[in-house]
Amino acid sequence: MSYIDKINNAYEYINNILPCRPQIGVVLGTGLGTLADHIENKVIIEYNSVPDFPVSTVEGHAGRFIFGDMEGKKVLAMQGRFHYYEGYSMKEVTLPIRVMKKLGIGMLILSNACGGLNKAFSAGDIMIIKDHINLIGDNPLIGANLSEFGPRFPDMSQTYDHELIELCKKIASRLNIKVHEGIYTAVSGPNYETKAELNMLIVAGSDAVGMSTVPEAIVARHCGIKILGLSCITDMAIPDALVPLSHEEVVRVAEMAKPKFVSLVKEFIKEVNIHESL
Template sequence: MTQLQQVKKAVAFINKKTKNFKPETALITGSGLAGSIPPLEKKIVISYADIPGFLRSTVPGHSGNLIFGTYKGKKLMIMQGRFHYYEGHPMKDLAISIRTMFLLGVQKLIVSAAVGSLDLKLKPGSLCVLNDHINFMCNNPLIGNHDETFGPMFFDLSEAYDKSLRKVTLDACKKLKINAKEGVYLAATGPNFETPSEIRAFKTLGATVVGMSVVPEVLVARQCGIRVLGLAWVSNMGCGIAKEALSHAQTIRETKKIEGKFKDLLETILPKL
């Protein structure tokens, strides 16, 4: 079965469950951020495990549900948990969820993630609004995975993260008194945290924050022509900058503190996107 056939099968199942609900905007919630979802009207929840051909999330803090509903007139699709390369999924399979969004009608995608900060002005609880990324995964979900249904093989990434969506978000952060600035996301494979030497090297390369996701999703979305807003919430300082040892439990604990801020931000920006 080709990936196009696989995605169409997932879309047909979802359309049957949602009665052909057509989401305009999609949101992917990162580790510990599942509780930040705004209150939705006519909410429909579908488990990843029930969707034919869909992957399953195995990481603590990722609930594993697709949620559909309307917020202030905006039709939303929410991935409550994402898929990671380090879970053992083939890189090309990370395209399935984003391509499913595309065939469902999604035009804008908000990717959120918990990250380590390399910038002393972005301490835990701060937000890095992504304006670019560095792919240090040494792999790409689009390799050997082209179908013209999802866009051209060769496409421009000069604005991987939409400038106008960034402006709306930064303006909202000022009003909500959220410490935020633009920056560059560096994607590493994980699942281990980075070494102090790697963090120093990444900072030299121009990275602001580091994480283990986001970039594969953004590559697939941009090929499809979906506009992207990247919201990277700082859960810890990078190794060598942080004084304590890093752990996933710490990531979950710190992002739980951010949930309220993130919910306020989403409720502010979603009607304006």
């Protein structure tokens, strides 16, 4: 079965269930899935019920779509994502983004839990992604171009939408939520980085490091979807002050940061002008 067939099969299944077209897509990272609790008039679709769809295998990722109303907008949230380190190909990791594009989404909020590399950050802070570095060692656009979605050589100089970033910053200021702007670097994982690797990332200009988001951002940009990226800093990955880290600790800190993350995203969804952003 071709990749396009898999996209179409998943799209047709989900489209037959949804009562109307979604406007905004949200990908919820580790420990941040409870934003979906604030969606009203829910329609829940388990990933394992969708034809030719991957399944989440990581703790903190529920593994389902939740569609409904949030702050006057039609939202389709992914409560759990897929990662390259789970053994999925980059095309499998990003298949949901293609499906969401076909469903009608023109704007995507990508969130993640990650390690902070900038000494001005603290665990529990939120970083707005202004740019990224792909060090996963693979790219979801490798292979035949899906011309029905976008060009062979898509521009990535403005992957994260400037207007969405500015709106998010204004809302954060009004809500008295401290946010940073920074560069997110994606690595393959699943191990956490060595001190030498962290030093390299800092020298390269990285403010945060994680194992997701960038593949989805590349594909969303290829599809012409506008992107807002939000990172929850769950630990400080400063090489000269490094302490052993566990996934459980990442989830714990993400849970602590949840209230301000939820407040920020809900208010952003309320205020963003869909028609201008598409």
